[in-house]
Amino acid sequence: MVVFGLILLIIGFVLAIKLLWTIGMIVLLVGLVLWAMGALGHAVGGRRHYY
Helix, strand or coil: CHHHHHHHHHHHHHHCCHHHHHHHHHHHHHHHHHHHHHHCCCCECCECCCC
């Protein structure tokens, strides 16, 4: 999710599409939160590790 969010951010910035920029930010933040929770040992969605 983090990589997908970064790709959307770059595409949204280069093509000046505000919607892609916004969606990219949301996906990136959600991915970072899930990654942090998985790294701290919390079960995310019933899984011990989030990949």
